[in-house]
Amino acid sequence: MTDYETADRLTRRRARIFPLLAAMFVVQQATFFVGRIEDGTRTVDQVKISAWLVLSIVLLLVLATGGSWFKSAKVRALMNDDVTRANRAEAFRVGFLATMIGAIGLYFVSMFENFGGRDAIHILMTIGIAAALLRFGFLERQALRDG
Amino acid sequence: MAERLGNRLHQLRAERGLTQAALAERVEVSRKTINTVENGIFVPSTILSLKIARTLELPVEEIFSLEG
Numbered sequence: 001m002t003d004y005e006t007a008d009r010l011t012r013r014r015a016r017i018f019p020l021l022a023a024m025f026v027v028q029q030a031t032f033f034v035g036r037i038e039d040g041t042r043t044v045d046q047v048k049i050s051a052w053l054v055l056s057i058v059l060l061l062v063l064a065t066g067g068s069w070f071k072s073a074k075v076r077a078l079m080n081d082d083v084t085r086a087n088r089a090e091a092f093r094v095g096f097l098a099t100m101i102g103a104i105g106l107y108f109v110s111m112f113e114n115f116g117g118r119d120a121i122h123i124l125m126t127i128g129i130a131a132a133l134l135r136f137g138f139l140e141r142q143a144l145r146d147g
Numbered sequence: 148m149a150e151r152l153g154n155r156l157h158q159l160r161a162e163r164g165l166t167q168a169a170l171a172e173r174v175e176v177s178r179k180t181i182n183t184v185e186n187g188i189f190v191p192s193t194i195l196s197l198k199i200a201r202t203l204e205l206p207v208e209e210i211f212s213l214e215g
Binding site for chain 2: 002004005007008011078079081082083084086140142143144145146
């Protein structure tokens with residue numbers, strides 16, 4: 001298989017996986033808030049918080065770099081060519097807007113309900129990352145669709 | 148007035164008997180890039196337009212034109 005074929009196959013896989021990752025990420029956050037963490041000092045809470053943070057960082061890195069970190073430079077370059085970079089920029093724009101809208105929403109909610117800074121950060125990061133992942137996945141699928 | 152970039156890439160590629168993948172390999176981009184340019188989803192950069200023109204051995208204005 002040539003580098004071009006490999007890049008095409010991995011790009012298709014990435015376009016399929018990103019929306020699923022976004023859904024998994026959001027579901028994981030839902031379970032986080034159901035089993036609410038009070039002070040974060042229990043080991044189980046620390047594991048939960050660490051898992052969320054690690055997953056968030058990994059998803060951000062995958063989104064920012066395109067993933068496939070262990071493939072050759074040529075394959076990675078093909079997977080991150082002009083169209084992908086344009087799609088990524090658009091995904092980050094949508095992620096930023098979603099985060100800002102979420103922040104405005106939380107500001108109003110905070111007038112009626114008390115919640116901690118950690119919860120706010122958690123919600124905003126989830127909104128931003130999930131929105132960007134979904135948008136990137138949608139744009140990549142659209143780009144791969146034949147004429 | 149909203150202008151858009153038209154192109155004859157699909158026709159020119161077909162005339163040469165090239166698949167999207169084959170043209171992509173010659174231009175050294177992904178098939179996805181050729182697909183999006185052909186379908187008008189992506190407006191290529193000047194560099195990419197010139198690379199496509201060089202590969203097809205045509206002036207860039209014979210491939211791309213302003214519409215609207």
